[in-house]
Amino acid sequence: MGGSAVPAVVAVIGGGRMGAGIAQSFAVAGSSVTVVESGEPAAAAALERVATGLRRAFERGGLTEPPDAVLGRVTAAGSPDGLPPDADLVVEAVPEDLALKARVLAMAERAVGAHTVLATNTSSLPVGELAAALARPERFLGMHFFNPVPVSELVELVVAPQTADVTLAAARDWTHALGKKDVVVKDSPGFASSRLGVALGLEAIRMVEEGVAEPEAIDDAMRLGYRHPMGPLRLTDLVGLDVRLAIAEHLHTTLGERFAPPRLLREKVARGELGRKSGQGFYTWR
Template identity: 60%
Template sequence: MSQLPESIGVIGGGRMGAGIAHAFLINGCRVTVAEAAQDAVAAAQQRVTEAVRKTAERGALKESSEACLQRLSVVDAIEQLSDAELVIEAVPEVFELKVSALRRAEQVLSAGAALATNTSSLSVNALAATLRRPEQFLGLHFFNPVPASSLVEVVAGERSEDSLISAAQEWIAELGKRAIVVRDAPGFASSRLGVAIALEAMRMVEEGVASAEDIDTAMELGYKHPMGPLRTTDVVGLDVRLGIAEYLASTLGERFAPPQILRDKVARGELGRKSGQGFFRW
């Protein structure tokens, strides 16, 4: 099995980016997180630091948290990722924003470095089409929260090299997670299925079929889901789910049209766990 890349770059130090940084950091990699501005650097540093210390408290860290965190750097410019062997983009799900981040990274990376997007729904092929080296680009869709999730979708673009896809599967295994390989298609496998279930659950709440709690309980106890679709939506973020649903509706049809209850909650700022209120109170 191939070794993990020694030097990892992560673009974006929010919840997902910090989780991805944590995954590589606790497995011995040197990790640099690039944030958009200096005022976001401290917050990103704190997120990763807290995740590493929680891992240490659980007795799951092979070294001291201090030794692990010595391999972490948080910077305020993508251009400072130039020595990374693998860079993973984890900025918000806005196509233009991702293109800008990926292009800036590609300009400074060595020819042999790999570039990945953590997108949960956007087209890997469309992103690849904006790059100079699409053969070195793929999707690595980590799940939220990254430390607790054992799944990563490896999304193969039309021009992604086979050797890169194989290496990515081995990297994921080295992280102690399970990789599935999917070809680039709207929503891949996980988002497409997860959003379909969540949207139907929202419609059921809207129609008064059952409460959000009882709908989630049905899926947790009846189908052994570890978390129901509505609580999962709260964790992911209702605004994120709305954006994905709108994209899937535009590419796959009206069956993914967001229900009005989702639009209304987002408009009121009820975004889920991060705002304190979604389908549940947090």
């Protein structure tokens, strides 16, 4: 891992929780980062998310620089016109919608140089289909970061058939420069992490639905018995029940009945019980 360097100029399209975390991580490592959002209010909110994350990291002792010094390397733009043409890396972190991601990536490719690596942060959508929307698909791959990005150790690198070896090598170097570990997987439904994580989460939801045990008991069984850092239902609350449902529906379509979303998951999403972001999921969040 020693000797790797982060890209000098990074753009992150989408400044929500994941995008802000990705931006924060590259800025802490020394990159100049631009977060691109749709509209100035959204851009300002994204910048505030990065600032909040930096303050929290500083309070935990996780920063060697003052937060304001790191934030000085981050800018936010309210339109695609703000994409830096000299970007070494552009990471797309917009919602999990295949058509939206394809449009955003094609737009970004037109705005940057031929040397730029494009990456999608999708957790389950087919990277090869997204690559088909690009003129230079060999410069594209999946870089699936995990929430919360600044403290998560893993980046899942997803290689499409079109991805060039040099693109993967660059992404691995940048991952190591962030102080993270990479796993490399071939493009397939759900990759490795989402496929396994969703399978466990859906079975835990079915157990609640069937009255096998309360959510806390199921989570404690995995946390204490299998040394998982948190149980599958608490993790579902953190990810968002709507996000988990969307991934499950995609895997159900591509991989079959074993990923059929449980009725309880659909009902909770319909009621707006989306997890931590709504205040209620399998747990009550205050």
